[in-house]
Amino acid sequence: xxxxxxxxYAEKSLNYSAFDVKWVPKSAKAVVLGSHPRGTGILQVYExxxxxxxxxxxVERSKALKCGTFGASTLEERHLCAGxxxxxxxxxxxxxxxxxxxxxxAHSQIVNAIAGVGGLNIGMGAPEIATGSRDGLVKVWDPRxxxxxxxxxxxxxxxxxxxxxxxxxxxxxxxEERTLCAGFDNGDIKxxxxxxxxxxxxxxxxxxxxxxxxxxKDIEMNxxxxxxxxxxxxxxxxxxxxxxxxxxxxxxQGHKSTVWCGRHLPQNREIFATTGGNGSVMLWKYSYPxxxxxxxxxxxxxxxxxxxxPLQNATLATQPITSFCWSPDKMGLSVCSGLDQAIRVVIVTxxxxx
Amino acid sequence: MPICVSDYTWRxxxxxxxxxxxxxxxxxKKVDVVTTSSYLKVSFLPxxxxxxLCHMIKxxxxxxxxxxxxxxxxxxxxxxxxWKEVGLKLTxxxxxxxxxxxxxxxxxxxxxxxxxxxxECIKRERFAVSQQIEVDDQMRAERSxxxxxxxxxxxxxxxxxEGNKHLSGTPPTQNMATEQPGNHNKSEAGKLSPEExxxxxLKEDHDRQTLRGRASSTCSEEGTEATQEAxxxxxxxxxxxxxxxxxxxxxxxxxxxxxxxxxxxxxxxWSANRKAAAxxxxxxxxxxxxxxxxRCGGTINMTHTPRVFPSPARESTHPEEQQWLEAQSAASQGxxxxxxxxxxxxEEHFKKKAVTLFSSGDFQGCANACTEGLRLNPSSPAxxxxxxxxxxxxxxxxxxxxxxxxxxxxxxxxxxxxxNSRLLCHIRRxxxxxxxxxxxxxxxxxQAALQLSPENKALRKDAERIQxxxxxxxxxxxxxxxxxxxxxxxxxxxxx
Numbered sequence: 136x137x138x139x140x141x142x143x144y145a146e147k148s149l150n151y152s153a154f155d156v157k158w159v160p161k162s163a164k165a166v167v168l169g170s171h172p173r174g175t176g177i178l179q180v181y182e183x184x185x186x187x188x189x190x191x192x193x194v195e196r197s198k199a200l201k202c203g204t205f206g207a208s209t210l211e212e213r214h215l216c217a218g219x220x221x222x223x224x225x226x227x228x229x230x231x232x233x234x235x236x237x238x239x240x241a242h243s244q245i246v247n248a249i250a251g252v253g254g255l256n257i258g259m260g261a262p263e264i265a266t267g268s269r270d271g272l273v274k275v276w277d278p279r280x281x282x283x284x285x286x287x288x289x290x291x292x293x294x295x296x297x298x299x300x301x302x303x304x305x306x307x308x309x310x311e312e313r314t315l316c317a318g319f320d321n322g323d324i325k326x327x328x329x330x331x332x333x334x335x336x337x338x339x340x341x342x343x344x345x346x347x348x349x350x351x352k353d354i355e356m357n358x359x360x361x362x363x364x365x366x367x368x369x370x371x372x373x374x375x376x377x378x379x380x381x382x383x384x385x386x387x388q389g390h391k392s393t394v395w396c397g398r399h400l401p402q403n404r405e406i407f408a409t410t411g412g413n414g415s416v417m418l419w420k421y422s423y424p425x426x427x428x429x430x431x432x433x434x435x436x437x438x439x440x441x442x443x444x445p446l447q448n449a450t451l452a453t454q455p456i457t458s459f460c461w462s463p464d465k466m467g468l469s470v471c472s473g474l475d476q477a478i479r480v481v482i483v484t485x486x487x488x489x
Numbered sequence: 490m491p492i493c494v495s496d497y498t499w500r501x502x503x504x505x506x507x508x509x510x511x512x513x514x515x516x517x518k519k520v521d522v523v524t525t526s527s528y529l530k531v532s533f534l535p536x537x538x539x540x541x542l543c544h545m546i547k548x549x550x551x552x553x554x555x556x557x558x559x560x561x562x563x564x565x566x567x568x569x570x571x572w573k574e575v576g577l578k579l580t581x582x583x584x585x586x587x588x589x590x591x592x593x594x595x596x597x598x599x600x601x602x603x604x605x606x607x608x609e610c611i612k613r614e615r616f617a618v619s620q621q622i623e624v625d626d627q628m629r630a631e632r633s634x635x636x637x638x639x640x641x642x643x644x645x646x647x648x649x650x651e652g653n654k655h656l657s658g659t660p661p662t663q664n665m666a667t668e669q670p671g672n673h674n675k676s677e678a679g680k681l682s683p684e685e686x687x688x689x690x691l692k693e694d695h696d697r698q699t700l701r702g703r704a705s706s707t708c709s710e711e712g713t714e715a716t717q718e719a720x721x722x723x724x725x726x727x728x729x730x731x732x733x734x735x736x737x738x739x740x741x742x743x744x745x746x747x748x749x750x751x752x753x754x755x756x757x758x759w760s761a762n763r764k765a766a767a768x769x770x771x772x773x774x775x776x777x778x779x780x781x782x783x784r785c786g787g788t789i790n791m792t793h794t795p796r797v798f799p800s801p802a803r804e805s806t807h808p809e810e811q812q813w814l815e816a817q818s819a820a821s822q823g824x825x826x827x828x829x830x831x832x833x834x835x836e837e838h839f840k841k842k843a844v845t846l847f848s849s850g851d852f853q854g855c856a857n858a859c860t861e862g863l864r865l866n867p868s869s870p871a872x873x874x875x876x877x878x879x880x881x882x883x884x885x886x887x888x889x890x891x892x893x894x895x896x897x898x899x900x901x902x903x904x905x906x907x908x909n910s911r912l913l914c915h916i917r918r919x920x921x922x923x924x925x926x927x928x929x930x931x932x933x934x935x936q937a938a939l940q941l942s943p944e945n946k947a948l949r950k951d952a953e954r955i956q957x958x959x960x961x962x963x964x965x966x967x968x969x970x971x972x973x974x975x976x977x978x979x980x981x982x983x984x985x
């Protein structure tokens with residue numbers, strides 16, 4: 136048993152559909168966001184205790200909740216920003232969840248994805264939240280500014296928008312620099328530089344982009360993982376940009392079904408887990424090539440993609456696993472939720488020797 | 490029919506009877522011995538020998554062997570006693586009877602043996618299966634034990650931190666009270682952790698290990714702690730905001746280095762803490778770097794890769810989508826060419842239909858036909874006008890007004906050509922309005938009609954009458970003075 140093992144440590148069956156699950160930073164608690172069959176939203180906080188998940192809080196919301204993040208709040212406060220099916224974005228304090236601290240009607244349709252940066256002692260700069268919605272817009276919010284988004288990213292005048300399925304922040308290594316990446320259902324990935332307020336890079340992956348994540352938010356952009364439909368996922372090496380070829384890129388397949396989620400291990404940015412529509416979780420390791428930069432004949436530099444090795448594969452459920460979150464406090468501890476109305480605490484062993 | 494022989498010789502001991510039979514040069518292969526406990530038959534074609542034994546024998550302990558052309562049967566006596574005779578002399582009937590019995594006995598014997606064999610077989614199978622199950626169970630138990638061991642190890646490696654985690658959970662809230670309130674920015678949080686580290690180290694003597702353990706575990710969402718990191722992927726980046734060294738150095742897998750590494754790490758940790766503390770002091774002296782103000786943002790515009798279908802893009806459906814698009818464009822091309830002629834036909838058809846229906850008195854049908862025609866060509870004033878006539882005949886006065894208005898709208902560029910149509914429309918609308926007791930409006934229409942065709946005497950008379958009625962401003966008499974309007978209105982025009 137020298138390979139890392141993916142083991143289910145605790146499982147909890149829910150009576151509602153859970154869409155997102157996140158660890159509360161610096162604790163053994165996890166927040167589950169979902170929707171009751173009657174369409175109302177539900178927010179539950181579970182604590183991992185003695186091999187079991189115990190329910191601590193249970194809050195009902197008027198509309199089903201789709202996604203949440205702790206990324207924009209400080210470590211002391213640990214406020215949760217959640218987006219719901221109505222297009223509303225709310226920031227709540229889990230200690231008093233009935234009254235949200237910040238609430239805004241962010242979009243006209245469901246908020247598909249939410250990402251936060253600037254909090255939790257990660258990254259520099261202002262705390263900001265990005266929401267991507269089915270109405271095709273991506274908006275960036277600052278909790279200090281009420282009602283108006285700080286940045287709105289929309290299709291050009293007269294053009295048809297596409298559903299935004301995922302957003303991710305990255306490149307927040309100084310107080311000014313920040314990059315936002317958004318994935319759309321027609322396979323588009325667009326990278327926006329929020330300092331220059333421009334589209335920095337875009338590409339099309341032919342399949343709808345289910346999830347997108349930088350390997351680290353708080354360093355100069357290094358790698359980007361984008362998982363898509365049709366059991367494919369792509370890794371871009373973002374260190375070297377070539378004006379024509381763009382970024383070096385590596386793509387691989389897994390799960391034989393939609394790859395719903397790709398998440399990097401907080402303690403090691405070369406290891407990441409992907410979850411699939413067949414209920415499986417795969418662990419991958421990326422290794423850098425001999426030289427990350429290659430000089431071309433015309434003198435320009437182009438990046439070189441590395442190699443990807445699957446470390447382990449485990450099937451945990453029969454339904455898709457739609458959300459996965461590594462614990463930032465304990466390496467290898469993670470929680471995932473799927474369409475089978477269950478959340479599972481999953482342990483991945485031997486990550487420190489991999 | 491085998492030949493019966495009975496030339497056997499016999500001798501006996503207390504327990505056995507030994508019969509010797511001359512095989513008469515028949516092949517030993519053809520010898521077949523059948524025996525029950527009181528009957529013996531040897532067939533060696535073409536001969537056979539039958540013996541009805543006087544006493545019982547034990548069949549399973551008896552044996553037979555062939556030597557030198559003779560068959561020697563050794564029969565074990567059931568009861569050890571000396572026999573006077575071997576075979577009984579019986580009558581034919583008795584012999585038959587005995588034979589039947591013998592056959593029955595043999596059958597039973599066979600059955601018994603068969604069932605015994607089956608039982609044995611089943612027992613053996615069951616045993617094999619149970620063994621297999623045991624082996625499987627053992628394997629499963631072994632595996633689950635290993636899994637449990639892994640889980641326990643996983644959490645044991647973390648259990649010192651569990652304790653620390655609780656501690657770290659509470660100090661922030663305590664420290665919040667002691668520090669300046671309302672100032673929750675990064676520097677403060679950063680200050681807390683080195684302080685915590687320092688206090689933990691001072692408190693707990695024996696857990697250098699826990700300290701190291703903390704370093705590996707306490708990384709926030711994307712792994713930032715005040716631990717110095719070495720660049721390890723050759724990209725020249727030595728990020729302070731990176732996770733613990735523990736993972737990197739263990740990657741070598743060599744345990745000897747571990748101790749040295751551990752010592753180095755501890756040193757680095759101490760130095761990092763000292764540095765962090767120093768930095769904190771410095772930052773305290775300077776103004777605490779405030780969180781940048783709210784961004785003065787704006788809008789970023791983007792262009793998407795065009796996609797016709799509202800569904801998400803999938804590579805597997807791409808060829809089908811292309812096919813569909815091509816089919817659509819081909820079809821629409823074809824339609825465009827053929828479309829104009831066919832719709833033209835239909836329009837004419839409906840116009841004719843409307844006229845025929847009107848003249849036959851089916852005003853509702855006429856109205857319907859006009860509606861159908863309008864569906865094909867929504868900007869044809871003729872249909873509106875004719876429908877108005879139908880409605881007037883049906884006394885749907887409001888509809889008449891509406892349709893007339895629409896028709897007049899469509900006939901807006903007033904030319905010589907559509908004078909007649911406009912005239913008719915005005916008259917019809919006027920009639921309808923008068924019938925609705927909207928006399929002034931009706932008059933307006935009549936006057937417009939008059940303007941279009943001033944020589945129409947009947948029209949003039951109607952107009953005057955309406956004027957009088959209006960001026961009298963008494964309750965209107967609907968049917969008076971509208972013959973011309975009614976008649977005019979009732980005819981249907983064929984003009985486009």
